[in-house]
Every structure is written in C-alpha cells, then in structure tokens.
Amino acid sequence: MTGPAAGARRTAAAALGLALAAALAGCGGGGGGGDDRPELSVSGAYVPQPPTPDMAAGYVTVTNKGGAADRLTSVTTPLAAEVTMHTTIGTRMKRVASLKVPADGELRLATGGDHLMLTNLTHKPKVGDKVSLTLHFASSDPIEIKVPVEPTTYRPKD
Numbered sequence: 001m002t003g004p005a006a007g008a009r010r011t012a013a014a015a016l017g018l019a020l021a022a023a024l025a026g027c028g029g030g031g032g033g034g035d036d037r038p039e040l041s042v043s044g045a046y047v048p049q050p051p052t053p054d055m056a057a058g059y060v061t062v063t064n065k066g067g068a069a070d071r072l073t074s075v076t077t078p079l080a081a082e083v084t085m086h087t088t089i090g091t092r093m094k095r096v097a098s099l100k101v102p103a104d105g106e107l108r109l110a111t112g113g114d115h116l117m118l119t120n121l122t123h124k125p126k127v128g129d130k131v132s133l134t135l136h137f138a139s140s141d142p143i144e145i146k147v148p149v150e151p152t153t154y155r156p157k158d
C-alpha cells in the first residue's frame, strides 16, 4: 500500500519541481526584453545648409530603448573627410571623443548643445539634398541614415 502512494508523491514532487524551474527561468529571461543591452534608433536628423562651403553641422537624435547605455564613437559620411563631435560649454565648443546614449533615454544633438561638425566637405550641400551618415557606436551595430539638408536657419519643432 505504501508503494503506489509514495510513487504518486514523488511524481507530484517532480512536477512541482519542473513548474518551479520553469517559473524561475521565465523570471530570469522574460524581464523586459533585451534588458542588458542598448536598443538604438535614430530620428530627427538634419544638416543645415552651410553658409560657407568648407564646413557643415549635423544634428541627430539617438533613442535608446534598452537597459544599457551606449556611446556614439564616430560618424562617417561621403560628404566630408572628417566628422567630429562637439559639446557646448557656455558659449564655447569643445571637441569630444564620444557622446553618451543613456539607457532608457536619448542623445539629442541640437544647436547650442551637442552637435556634429563636418569638415573638408567634398561639395557644398544644398536644401533638398540628402546626406548619408553612418553612426558608429561602442557596442551597437552601425546605423546608416539619409539626412535631409534644411535651410540654414531651420529649427526642428518638438
């Protein structure tokens, strides 16, 4: 009489153990999807038509839906031999090696703040042109975008 009952208990215990293991696995893996790595997208990019033919600025917004920060480390474009990243401190521009894309946040480049400087241009971009920019990051794959050239005084609406 003890045999079958003990067997049933063992089976029940085994089933409970499996259920617990599944619940724990679900807990560890299912959190919020890609919790520990950046998930980047780019929007609102533009290049104002430059007043001089040798230099242009560039603005982009990089949105990060992931739980880990990333860094914009460089930008390349057929339009310019060199693209540098600048931040603005007071009224002075300072060149920086990278710009942080915070976790669950955004890196927003804007006039008077962080921006890209394109120098040694291959040609002067005009309103209506599209400029190809490739953004390189510390951990995410590069993102290539086609950026419109806007009037010199253009300001994006929020």
Ligand SMILES: [Cu+2]
Binding pocket: 086, 093, 115, 116, 117
């Ligand atoms: Cu600058």
